[in-house]
Amino acid sequence: MxxxxxxxxxxxxxxxxxxxxxxxxxxxxxxxxxxxxxxxxxxxxxxxxxxxxxKIRGGLTYFDHLARRGALPREVISATRGNHGQSVAWAARAHGVACTIVVPHGNSVEKNAAMRGLGVTLIEHGDEFQVAREHAIALATERGAHMVPSFHxxxxxxxxxxxxxxxxxxxxxxxxxxxxxxxxxxxxxxxxxxxxxxxxxxxxxxxxxxxxxxxxxxxxxxxxxxxxxxxxxxxxxxxxxxxxxxxxxxxxxxxxxxxxxxxxxxxxxxxxxxxxxxxxxxxxxxxxxxxxxxxxxxxxxxxxxxxxxxxxxxxxxxxxxxx
Structure with a gap:
């Protein structure tokens, strides 16, 4: 594909x-x-x-597409090592959407702080990005939230x-x-x-x-x-x-x-x-x-x-x- x-x-x-x-x-x-x-x-x-x-450029256009389709969710979830998460957080805040970001343990302290500063709920899970990503997908399914992918x-x-x-x-x-x-x-x-x-x-x-x-x-x-x-x-x-x-x-x-x-x-x-x-x-x-x-x-x-x-x-x- x-x-x-x-x-x-x-x-x-x-x-x-x-x-x-x-x-x-x-x-x-x-x-x-x-x-x-x-x-x-x-x-x-x-x-x-x-x-x-x-990364912020992609978050802005991703959320604009959701908004134009009338598909803005009440909550988005994503996984990141930091920059994608800041992008999602920035755009989610601009559209009034709750945002949860999953990062692996040991992630950048300052990237984590930047995401929290943008209003996200930050969850630390796993020892690498792929484990955090899989947890974010499962969490989105459990909550009925929209999972923002890293590639789209x-x-x-x-x-x-x-x-x-x-x-x-x-x-x-x-x-x-x-x-x-x-x-x-x-x-x-x-x-x-x-x-x-x-x-x-x-x-x-x-x-x-x-x-x-x-x-x-x-x-x-x-x-x-x-x-x-x-x-x-x-x-x-x-x-x-x-x-x-x-x-x-x-x-x-x-x-x-x-x-x-x-x-x-x-x-x-x-x-x-x-x-x-x-x-x-x-x-x-x-x-x-x-x-x-x-x-x-x-x-x-x-x-x-x-x-x-x-x-x-x-x-x-x-x-x-x-x-």
Whole structure:
């Protein structure tokens, strides 16, 4: 089964919804990053949204679709490692809908606090995202609540607005690196690239400690993979989304695996060169570009700082080279 990617008209309509909440985020060709990489390096700043990550775009369009269908529920439930939960919480609050979010034990303290600040009931369950997700699904069934998925067509149209902005602002991009958690970011990048007829190659980035998408794309079916990444929590998925595999297989140039050590180095580089804070998954795109720097010389390269929501103590350890 494959999901229909949003069209240009879908993305343009989604942008109208997104821009009611916040303006387009910036993208810059950073001179210091470019000198480091040996290529012109653009960075898309999705850390500048109201929740510090790209996910809010999808939550806004998902709830708009529910509202236009007259299907707003009394309560929504979802599972997250943090950024998707903030997206759902933001949109639920805007529509007056009660929101419960399930996170695994040991989740980011500051992401949890951010979700509580948006008015959610937070439940800690299980030791990893997939266990939390399964509990959220069961809880939604038990309560008769609406389960907001982490991957859905109504989310993709909103997320694609980030890439629509990026590709229009940087028409000379040769290649862009996109982190993959559950696939909405990469599928949306493919959708926006295709809708605009942009020539950029899209490279998917997975954590070397969470390889379900690399394994599933190689096998052409969902393959579960154990999760060991600590730093790239936004990519810490054990089970790939089946619906995401066909568009990723068709639209990605190739995949890159990045280790936690490479992610930490990218977080340090992004802070030193741009003074922006990147969470682990948010730095993964640049980590992959750095890994492939020898083949990128002279090209125009894009990476997305997809989120900046890293706990202060964790970021301090990264900067001090203790993580």
């Amino acid at each position: 494959s999901i229909a990617l949003p069209s240009l008209a879908d993305i343009e309509r989604a942008a109208e919804i997104v821009y009611r909440a916040f303006s387009a985020t910036p993208q810059y060709p950073w001179a210091t990053l470019s000198a480091r990489l040996g290529a012109t390096c653009w960075l898309k700043h999705e850390n500048h949204t109201p929740v510090g990550a790209f 067509g109504d989310l993709l149209s909103g997320v694609a607005t980030a890439w629509w902005e990026f590709f229009r602002a940087a028409p000379d991009l040769d290649v862009v690196y996109v982190p993959i958690g559950l696939g909405s970011g990469a599928c949306s990048a493919i959708a926006a690239r295709n809708a605009l007829g942009h020539r950029a190659r899209i490279v998917g980035v997975v954590s070397a400690g969470a390889t379900t998408y690399a394994d599933s794309l190689a096998a052409r079916r969902v393959v579960e993979a154990p999760v060991s990444t600590v730093l790239a929590d936004g990519m810490a998925c054990r089970v790939a989304e089946a619906d995401a595999l066909p568009p990723l297989a068709d639209g990605l140039d190739h995949l890159v695996k990045v280790s936690d050590e490479e992610v930490a180095e990218a977080m340090r580089a992004l802070f030193a060169d741009t003074h922006n804070v990147a969470e682990g998954a948010g730095a993964a795109g640049f980590a992959a570009a750095w890994q492939e720097r020898d083949r990128l010389r002279g090209q125009v390269v894009g990476a997305v700082l997809s989120g900046g929501n890293v706990d202060s103590e964790a970021f301090a350890r990264v900067l001090s080279r203790l993580a």
